[in-house]
Amino acid sequence: MLALASGLIALRFLPELPPVWCVYGGLAAGLMLLIGRRYPAALFLLGICWACLQAQSALDDRLPSALDGRTLWVEGRVVGLPQSRDKSVRFELQGAHSRHVELPANLLLSWWGGPSVKSGERWRLAVTLKRPKGLLNPQGFDYQAWLLAQRIGATGSVKDGQLITSATYAWRDGVRQRLLNTDANGRAPWLAALVMGDGSGLSRDDWQLLQATGTVHLLVISGQHIGLFAGLLYGLVALLARYGPWPRRLPWLPWACGLAFAGATGYGMLAGFEVPVQRACVMLGLVLLWRLRFRHLGVWMPYLLALNAVLMVDPLASLRPGLWLSFGAVAVLIFTFGSRLGAWGWRAAWLRPQGLIALGLFPLLWILGLPISLSGPLANLVAVPWISLLVLPTALLGTFLLPVPWLGESLLWLSGGLLDVLIRGLNLLSAVFTPWLPVEVPVYVWLLTVMGVLLLLLPAGVVLRPLGWPLVLLAVFAPREQIPHGQAEVLQLDVGQGLAMVVRTRHHTLLYDAGPKIRDLDQGERVVVPVLRSLGVKALDLMLISHADSDHAGGALAVQRSIKVAQVISGDVPGLPDQLQAQPCRADEHWEWDGVRFSLWQWQEAKDSNQKSCVLQVEARGERLLLTGDIDVNAERALLKSSLAVPTQWLQAPHHGSRTSSSMVFLKALAPAAVLISRGHGNTFGHPHPLVSARYQALGMQVLDSAEQGAIQFRLGAFGSAQSVQAQRRFWRD
Incomplete structure (x- = not known):
């Protein structure tokens, strides 16, 4: 069993999938070894080959490259619970098809300003489709792996749509709406997350609170909820059998196991019976079967059976952190509670x-x-019994009794009140302890x-x-590793259509731009802050915001809230929030950190925010980097008359490689060996412009593009090459 699990899990670590003929050959070899009773080798080989076949099937169902960025009319059925936030709705379209091209079976779509979308409806939609893609940063969330694990073949934004068929059997949407319309002491969205697995009603601050206190698993339906509810039913039957009026003619143990499994399955159906819930039900069924019939086999056997059952049904589950954390937690409890002398x-x-x-x-x-979460053990010490014994039973009972006038709503009001008490306590705890990212x-x-x-x-x-x-x-x-004196570590983060670059010397750190913020999507909070913490940066000596456009300055406030910033400088101070307390960029200002020289420049005749970009030159042992913000050809022409107009090895492409920048005169004068482009994949601006890309190619410059290579890192002053996150091969990455 351990060999089979190892083979199935090995998929997670493959840099690329083997050819299909090789996989079928491995399956044949595994069957031959199985006949020869070489069980460990046979099961390992069968496990990894089966996982590779499933992964290849999911990869083959992704949007073809030729359709990337195209707008098509597609038709399909809405599944799951659509998530509405602000003026947008996000939903999954299943069975998607178009008249002229073949599409992936599952699409993840967003519709800004669109009508209400309900589960079970059939829609005909005009959608701009994109291949699954995500930001690639050190220690960052791998969105592309998550999409593959969900078997999402493409993402897209809806431009227009027509409802074809109304929702049928969309009872979950009705239950959710009734839940959200109840009073519940102002905690109806929290109860919807607990009962229905719908977290769309929780705000960003709510999620931050749960993450800070290590209690996310309690409010988003997972294996723990299924186990808690099944445990309540099992314990109730056991108590009735021991102290209450349980019929003696009915053996309590089979009934306890049966009712626990039936109740957990019903709860799973209420929650949408998605993959994590399916995984939990499979594991629970095996544990109950072990309790009923096979206790003599020990506790590790049902654990391995459950792990193998989950991975056989869905080998891509190994790409989800939830699988590792849920089975890891159970393994810790088995290891520490099982086979110990004495009772606690x-x-x-x-x-x-x-x-x-x-x-x-x-x-x-x-x-x-x-x-x-440093406060997680203490928070869960109270939250787990509070949720499992008080909040969850009243919430589920109240939900089932909603058709009964007053009774269901009263129970939900009580459940919401109990939840409100817990949330207030978690708020106090989160103010004392902040999460730690090693x-x-x-x-x-x-x-x-x-x-x-x-x-x-x-x-x-x-x-x-x-x-x-x-x-x-x-x-x-x-x-x-310590950065040598006289050198600088440079990291261009992958923040989509925007810019954020970290420059570190031996004892100092500078952040040039802070990434974009689009509505509630703040890359300063989601990308810049976690990467800085993973690098061990506790404070910024300088945050330099080139200019006030949101794709460069949007994440600045989030960075300042999370990390101590000694000084903020910008080329367009009036366009920035007052909270930043930024100082103006001063042309020809110079300073030195740890043997690395920094120089600022700004065009004094600039008329718009892009032209006002504060330009930074970093020089380490004669090797130079020039960060230009969004300057255009006019500002470039003025820069060539300054002291920064010297040969430069590394150039940040002005204005993301737009047509109004990167003039041939500018490029020839600086003669960079490499150009750094920070942009979003398939951005609507067409960056970089084909004419600009042709200039880079004609001059023999190496192009390092965040949309293609993810975050890019190099050592200034070492005269070496750059490394990218994309170079760390994973089979699910293009």
Whole structure:
């Protein structure tokens, strides 16, 4: 069983998929080994080949490159619960088809300013389609992997649409609407998330609160909810059998297992029965079967059976962090609670699990690049029993009794009040402890930390157990590579259609632009801040905002709220929020950090915000980088008369490579070896313009494009080459 699970999980780490003929050959070899009773090798081979076939099938169902960016009329049925926020609605279209071209089966669409969309409706839509694509940053969320795991073949934005067929059997939408219309002490959106798995009603601050306190798993339907509800039903039957009027002619154990599984399945259907819920039901069914018939096999056998069942049904589940965290938490509990001498008292049984889970999941959260809640163990100590024993039963009972006048709404009002008390407590806790994102370290340091965690999870009295603490503390005091004096580490982040660049010397950090903010999508908060924290940056010596356009300055406030900023400089101070307290860019200002020279320039005759861009030159040991913001050909012509008009090895493409910039005179004068372009994939501005790209190519310049290569990093002063996140091959990336 362990060999089969290892083969299925190995898919997650493949840089590319093997050819199909090779996979079928592996399946044949696995069957031959199975006949020869070479079970571990056979099952490992069968597992990895089956996973590769499923992954290839999902890749083949993605939007063809020829259709990327095209607008087509498509028809399909809305599935799941559409998520409405502000003036937009986001929904999944299943069975999508067009008259002239073949489309992926599942599309993820957004409609700005469109009408209400309900689950079960059939629509004919004019959609601009895009291949699955996501931002690629160090320690960042891999959106492209998530889309593949969801088997989403394309994303798109709706331009127009016609309703063909009204919703049929859309009872979940009706239940959700009734939930949202109840009073529930102002916590109706939270109850919708708890009961229906619909988190669209929660604000960004709500999600930040849950993340900061490590309680996201309690409010978004997951395996824990299914297990809690099944445990309540099982425990109720057990209590009735022991102390209450349970009929003696009915054996309590089969009934407890059956009712627990039936109740959990019904709850899963109410929540939409999506993949995480299906996974939880499969695992629960196997655990209950083990409890009923196969207890003599021990606890690890049903665990491995459940893991293999989930991965066999959906091998792409290994791309989701949820699979690792849910099975990791269960493994920690089995390892620490099982096969130990002596029994724990009720206090230990209540206090220890949360601490053990936090300790056991710490390496997983670290390697997955997820924030680690320092208040999580304490918050879950109260939140888990509060949700499972008080909020969840009243919320579910109230939802089922909504057709009964007053009774259902009264129960939901009570449930909302209980939830409100918990949320107020979590707010107080989050104000004291902020989430921690460990810095990137060499693999051997992480492995040593894993060893330390395993030692600490061993029973008390084991001789080597105390050695676990210094190994775990390596995460806090991990040795990091020092930037040599006279050199600078440069990182161009992948923020979509915008710009954000980090320049670090040995003891100082500068941020040039902070990424875009479009409505509630703030890349300063989502990308810039997490990357800075993963780099170990606790404060910025300077945040330089080239000009006031939102694609450059939109994320500045989020950065300033999260990280201490000593000074803010901008080329267009009046266009920035007053909270930034920015100072104007001063032409010909120079300073030096750790042997690296920095110089500013601005065109004094600039008329618009783009022309006012504050230009920064960084020079390390004779190697130069020029960051130009959004200057145009007129500003370029003026810059050529300044002291910055010298040969430059690295050039940030002015205005993302637009047609009004990167003039041939400017490029020939600077003669850069490489040009850095920061843009969004398939952006509506057409950046970079074909004429500009042709100039770069004619002059033999290396083009480093964030839309194609993700985040780009190089060492200024070392005269080396650049590295990109895209170069770290994964089979799901184009």
